[in-house]
Amino acid sequence: xxxxxxxxxxxxxxxxxxxxxxxxxxxxxxxxxxxxxxxxxxxxxxxxxxxxxxxxxxxxxxxxxxxxxxxxxxxxxxxxxxxxxxxxxxxxxxxxxxxxxxxxxxxxxxxxxxxxxxxxxxxxxxxxxxxxxxxxxxxxxxxxxxxxxxxxxxxxxxxxxxxxxxxxxxxxxxxxxxxxxxxxxxxxxxxxxxxxxxxxxxxxxxxxxxxxxxxxxxxxxxxxxxxxxxxxxxxxxxxxxxxxxxxxxxxxxxxxxxxxxxxxxxxxxxxxxxxxxxxxxxxxxxxxxxxxxxxxxxxxxxxxxxxxxxxxxxxxxxxxxxxxxxxxxxxxxxxxxxxxxxxxxxxxxxxxxxxxxxxxxxxxxxxxxxxxxxxxxxxxxxxxxxxxxxxxxxxxxxxxxxxxxxxxxxxxxxxxxxxxxxxxxxxxxxxxxxxxxxxxxxxxxxxxxxxxxxxxxxxxxxxxxxxxxxxxxxxxxxxxxxxxxxxxxxxxxxxxxxxxxxxxxxxxxxxxxxxxxxxxxxxxxxxxxxxxxxxxxxxxxxxxxxxxxxxxxxxxxxxxxxxxxxxxxxxxxxxxxxxxxxxxxxxxxxxxxxxxxxxxxxxxxxxxxxxxxxxxxxxxxx
Ligand SMILES: *Cc1c(COP(=O)(O)O)cnc(C)c1O
Numbered sequence: 001x002x003x004x005x006x007x008x009x010x011x012x013x014x015x016x017x018x019x020x021x022x023x024x025x026x027x028x029x030x031x032x033x034x035x036x037x038x039x040x041x042x043x044x045x046x047x048x049x050x051x052x053x054x055x056x057x058x059x060x061x062x063x064x065x066x067x068x069x070x071x072x073x074x075x076x077x078x079x080x081x082x083x084x085x086x087x088x089x090x091x092x093x094x095x096x097x098x099x100x101x102x103x104x105x106x107x108x109x110x111x112x113x114x115x116x117x118x119x120x121x122x123x124x125x126x127x128x129x130x131x132x133x134x135x136x137x138x139x140x141x142x143x144x145x146x147x148x149x150x151x152x153x154x155x156x157x158x159x160x161x162x163x164x165x166x167x168x169x170x171x172x173x174x175x176x177x178x179x180x181x182x183x184x185x186x187x188x189x190x191x192x193x194x195x196x197x198x199x200x201x202x203x204x205x206x207x208x209x210x211x212x213x214x215x216x217x218x219x220x221x222x223x224x225x226x227x228x229x230x231x232x233x234x235x236x237x238x239x240x241x242x243x244x245x246x247x248x249x250x251x252x253x254x255x256x257x258x259x260x261x262x263x264x265x266x267x268x269x270x271x272x273x274x275x276x277x278x279x280x281x282x283x284x285x286x287x288x289x290x291x292x293x294x295x296x297x298x299x300x301x302x303x304x305x306x307x308x309x310x311x312x313x314x315x316x317x318x319x320x321x322x323x324x325x326x327x328x329x330x331x332x333x334x335x336x337x338x339x340x341x342x343x344x345x346x347x348x349x350x351x352x353x354x355x356x357x358x359x360x361x362x363x364x365x366x367x368x369x370x371x372x373x374x375x376x377x378x379x380x381x382x383x384x385x386x387x388x389x390x391x392x393x394x395x396x397x398x399x400x401x402x403x404x405x406x407x408x409x410x411x412x413x414x415x416x417x418x419x420x421x422x423x424x425x426x427x428x429x430x431x432x433x434x435x436x437x438x439x440x441x442x443x444x445x446x447x448x449x450x451x452x453x454x455x456x457x458x459x460x461x462x463x464x465x466x467x468x469x470x471x472x473x474x475x476x477x478x479x480x481x482x483x484x485x486x487x488x489x490x491x492x493x494x495x496x497x498x499x500x501x502x503x504x505x506x507x508x509x510x511x512x513x514x515x516x517x518x519x520x521x522x523x524x525x526x527x528x529x530x531x532x533x534x535x536x537x538x539x540x541x542x543x544x545x546x547x548x549x550x551x552x553x554x555x556x557x558x559x560x561x562x563x564x565x566x567x568x569x570x571x572x573x574x575x576x577x578x579x580x581x582x583x584x585x586x587x588x589x590x591x592x593x594x595x596x597x598x599x600x601x602x603x604x605x606x607x608x609x610x611x612x613x614x615x616x617x618x619x620x621x622x
Pocket of ligand 1: 141
């Protein structure tokens with residue numbers, strides 16, 4: 001649990017489980033473990049001082065580049081270890097993150113590797129053509145029409161090393177048609193195979209017999225016949241499968257590789273003399289867990305690469321075929337950790353409760369009076385006992401209210417007093433953490449209102465229950481005392497990360513009216529950005545790229561401010577001139593607005609329309 005480990009900076013908030021050494025806690029703050037090791041707090045402060053308010057989406061291109069290099073290094077090591085003769089190549093699947101702030105630095109940083117892009121639609125193919133370093137692989141998966149296939153032929157003509165992976169026989173027919181019309185060069189052809197092995201987890205539909213994708217054995221034979229009949233057998237170069245995302249066990253992959261390896265050997269026997277690659281898809285899992293007991297990946301990259309290389313070597317030997325080039329399409333593994341969302345806490349709900357707001361009467365109901373006495377006389381010695389009593393009294397008083405025996409003022413006093421007692425008890429027991437107190441607090445959690453939209457920034461939490469590592473950016477040298485649930489600023493009750501006793505979150509008791517408190521959500525770089533939706537018209541947060549120089553210094557570049565309100569309205573097809581005209585008209589027609597006020601009111605409204613919709617919080621540094 002984060003709170004019990006909080007004295008060991010190496011284990012704080014489970015950073016030793018999910019952090020992969022990329023982030024470290026030192027001097028009470030979380031730092032990027034690279035170059036001059038800036039803290040996330042320092043980067044956040046710099047951006048806020050420049051006037052960027054609301055949530056911030058920070059990209060760290062050195063991390064995505066490092067992941068790709070790691071992948072290549074491990075495959076190269078495994079190849080040496082097992083004396084494997086085939087090559088290793090990889091592509092990044094664009095559907096995982098198509099954003100320029102991610103893709104452009106990734107392609108720049110991996111020029112020296114056999115690394116390209118995978119496209120699943122026309123739009124993605126255009127991106128792949130524009131940004132894949134010439135000669136590096138492009139693969140195209142997903143359903144295709146004649147037009148998409150034509151674009152593929154154009155890419156080949158431009159000199160791209162492109163493979164069109166067909167998902168069904170009809171797509172092969174379209175390629176044959178295009179080859180007749182267009183002539184050479186014909187792109188390389190890949191066949192997606194339908195595995196007997198099932199897919200896994202929430203993404204099970206990607207693999208297995210009931211899968212949406214891939215050719216059955218009969219269709220594979222049919223494809224070979226078609227290729228031969230049209231003299232295109234020499235273009236067949238790859239077979240492909242993808243068993244699903246975030247595979248937590250390696251055994252389904254091993255099964256799939258055995259199956260694919262045998263299909264590869266059989267197709268070569270049938271005359272596919274240029275078939276030389278097996279594309280094992282993506283699925284490499286990312287560790288999101290902050291709890292030792294709930295880790296989501298039961299293998300290391302070393303194990304993964306060893307298994308793949310060893311198995312393919314074994315099958316090739318047994319079948320007497322040459323060892324295939326291994327392709328991977330891991331997306332989540334490459335992209336997830338490159339981005340961190342920083343979101344300011346706007347409010348702690350219990351902060352509303354202060355002694356000032358008590359409305360005690362001349363004579364209060366006895367239990368309310370008793371609560372007040374508890375509050376006045378609570379001390380370190382009796383804190384635990386008084387806390388119990390207070391919660392009991394609260395239950396009774398709420399029942400009394402339901403039965404009509406006490407009034408709204410009594411109820412308000414009850415709520416305030418109980419919150420004040422909890423706060424005081426926490427303070428008194430700060431140095432004596434106990435399981436009992438923790439249990440009580442887990443029941444009465446503090447609610448933190450956070451300036452972000454869960455629907456925009458963590459859609460997989462909303463849609464799939466995927467949790468992301470999260471921690472405050474500072475105060476990490478102080479124990480967090482409050483059991484926390486998080487609320488986003490949408491007005492949707494699903495916009496909540498509820499306190500979960502199996503994965504409890506503890507945060508600090510801060511007075512956000514006096515000091516700032518920021519939460520970092522980590523590993524949000526895969527899938528979240530493009531799946532994020534503009535529920536309540538909250539848009540992609542302001543983003544910035546943090547780059548390290550050779551000498552270890554860093555700079556913040558390419559700041560992209562969150563879309564302003566007018567642009568968002570335009571995106572969903574409002575005629576923004578019309579919106580402005582209507583508002584202006586209302587101001588002009590209103591009898592309540594004096595003529596000399598009009599200009600000022602209009603000016604104010606225009607200012608709001610030109611800003612993004614997130615809440616603006618005070619910058620305490622000012
Ligand atoms: C989505 C997808 C991937 C990427 O999967 P990750 O789990 O992100 O590695 C790879 N290949 C195909 C065909 C996909 O559809």
